[in-house]
Amino acid sequence: xxMAIIFKTVNYTYQPDTPFEQQALDNISVEIPTxxxxxxIGHTGSGKSTFLQHLNGLLRPTSGEILIGEQIIxxxxxxxxxxxxxxxxxxxxxxxxxQLFEETVIKDIAFAPKNFGKTEAEAExxxxxxxxxxxxxxxxxxxxxxxxxxxxxxxxxIAGILAMEPxxxxxDEPTAGLDPKGRLEMMRMFKRLKExxxxxxxxxxxxxxxxxxxxxxxxxxxxxxxxxxGTPSExxxxxDWLVEHHLALPKxxxxxxxxxxxxxxxxxxxxxxxxxxxxxxxxxxHEGGGxxxxx
Amino acid sequence: MxxxxxxxxxFKYPQQEVYNFNNxxxxxxxxxxxxxIGHNGSGKSTLVRLIDGLLxxxxxxxxxxxxxxxxxxxxxxxxxxxxxxxxPDNQFVGxxxxxxxxxGLENAAIPREEMLIRVxxxxxxxxxxxxxxxxxxxxxxxxxxxxxxxxxxxxxPEIVILDEATSMLDPEGRLAVLEIIHELNRVEHLTVISxxxxxxxxxxxxxxxxLDDGKVVQDDIPAEIFSxxxxxxxxxxxxxxxxxxxxxxxxxxxxxxxxxxxKEGMVDWLWQLFSKQ
Numbered sequence: 209x210x211m212a213i214i215f216k217t218v219n220y221t222y223q224p225d226t227p228f229e230q231q232a233l234d235n236i237s238v239e240i241p242t243x244x245x246x247x248x249i250g251h252t253g254s255g256k257s258t259f260l261q262h263l264n265g266l267l268r269p270t271s272g273e274i275l276i277g278e279q280i281i282x283x284x285x286x287x288x289x290x291x292x293x294x295x296x297x298x299x300x301x302x303x304x305x306x307q308l309f310e311e312t313v314i315k316d317i318a319f320a321p322k323n324f325g326k327t328e329a330e331a332e333x334x335x336x337x338x339x340x341x342x343x344x345x346x347x348x349x350x351x352x353x354x355x356x357x358x359x360x361x362x363x364x365x366i367a368g369i370l371a372m373e374p375x376x377x378x379x380d381e382p383t384a385g386l387d388p389k390g391r392l393e394m395m396r397m398f399k400r401l402k403e404x405x406x407x408x409x410x411x412x413x414x415x416x417x418x419x420x421x422x423x424x425x426x427x428x429x430x431x432x433x434x435x436x437x438g439t440p441s442e443x444x445x446x447x448d449w450l451v452e453h454h455l456a457l458p459k460x461x462x463x464x465x466x467x468x469x470x471x472x473x474x475x476x477x478x479x480x481x482x483x484x485x486x487x488x489x490x491x492x493x494h495e496g497g498g499x500x501x502x503x
Numbered sequence: 504m505x506x507x508x509x510x511x512x513x514f515k516y517p518q519q520e521v522y523n524f525n526n527x528x529x530x531x532x533x534x535x536x537x538x539x540i541g542h543n544g545s546g547k548s549t550l551v552r553l554i555d556g557l558l559x560x561x562x563x564x565x566x567x568x569x570x571x572x573x574x575x576x577x578x579x580x581x582x583x584x585x586x587x588x589x590x591p592d593n594q595f596v597g598x599x600x601x602x603x604x605x606x607g608l609e610n611a612a613i614p615r616e617e618m619l620i621r622v623x624x625x626x627x628x629x630x631x632x633x634x635x636x637x638x639x640x641x642x643x644x645x646x647x648x649x650x651x652x653x654x655x656x657x658x659x660p661e662i663v664i665l666d667e668a669t670s671m672l673d674p675e676g677r678l679a680v681l682e683i684i685h686e687l688n689r690v691e692h693l694t695v696i697s698x699x700x701x702x703x704x705x706x707x708x709x710x711x712x713x714l715d716d717g718k719v720v721q722d723d724i725p726a727e728i729f730s731x732x733x734x735x736x737x738x739x740x741x742x743x744x745x746x747x748x749x750x751x752x753x754x755x756x757x758x759x760x761x762x763x764x765x766k767e768g769m770v771d772w773l774w775q776l777f778s779k780q
Contacts, residue, residue, distance in 0.1 A: 252643035253641075467774075
């Protein structure tokens, strides 16, 4: 089943017709293509969390509609019509380890599939498979999730979402609070899962380096409005625009700009990762500035 | 003068067999900004919880601002220390920003008149006075951490401990919080301990201690720590950007200097390299 997600003129208002009325999503039309790795960026208050909660019907638009696979969600859609959808779109919220509750790791991971109608035995088979997928060793499965380290607990929570066998995996700052090694391992794991299971991934992040390294599609929100949508190189191609909207470049991009300013050399395209920055510097050196502008 | 002295500290959590600290020693000078880095589980947060008396050691001695930490002195010690934690959402108690900052002062039985002045000063200090009547939930992460910091400043501590306080903030929010810390440290001479994974944050400190399994494995100025690329990776930390770039340049067959270079230093070095052509 193709699971493209399409927002059509979606509006969402919190506490409408009260003094606290607040429009959190403002006329959003955008598509998250099937199989894409889409990064959702913007400040706190930009509407990211509200947007996220529309992806599996936790919130329904005040007006407009959302197409997810074959389902249309409007303000009229009833909760009971959304059960099927929630199997297809798994959301990993911030600090998901806070939601663990079962006696053992394996029971926690098996909870969702059991809840969605699998037998105990089927659920356990799925849970074992997902535990392997997220890199949890066999010896941990019978432990209490609360005996594990923070990074391991987070893996348990993520395995629990994967056990629903979703087609779309939504990740809300999944590496917050992890150390750099844990962060890198986790980001590589998502990349691998995406490829192996053909997932569509939606990543909410403040880390522009992750956007540059992993995403192929970027959605930028500001005060509830869609202000840009494109590939990372399109989004990061205009440094002035980024500054204007309080967004940062990936570190390699920032370095490249400082380098250009100091040396007068110009990169043909702004490098966004260390690898491409080093390659471009090397080729500039070898060419002795050959086909590039030197001012 | 030492603001904090930890001597022969021995600690493990109840029901665990492995000791988190086994004869651990550390001194922090008055007015110093010390960054403590180390991977998850290296003992960073446990250490500051011991210093603040939130955890009790099996044996050993902790002295804060000349006061030896004991069950009797724990509140005196805590009055010297302000802590800001990682998740801004877990630190709010007040219905609005002003009440929230006032909460700690009420607990400390500060007279109302002085309380009002201190709350205003603290919120002005972090640039949040204009949000005094806002609900904390409506603030951005960076704003929330600035309010949490105001709550700490209002109590006039001698030491501020940041436990990954900037790790959940966007780049702008992180910068704003770090600038305030910088001023508190350089202008008002507060002693700062920041626990962090963020190399940029650590590089602002005067001294960096690297913890691994409850041991100090390195204790030096930031430049010295950051030049050991392989060492950082080995203990689960990310080298600074300039060091990662060096690694990639080496792969491209470019010879790079051994010493640690900041971003600016790295640009300058490249500029010279290009000029020599």
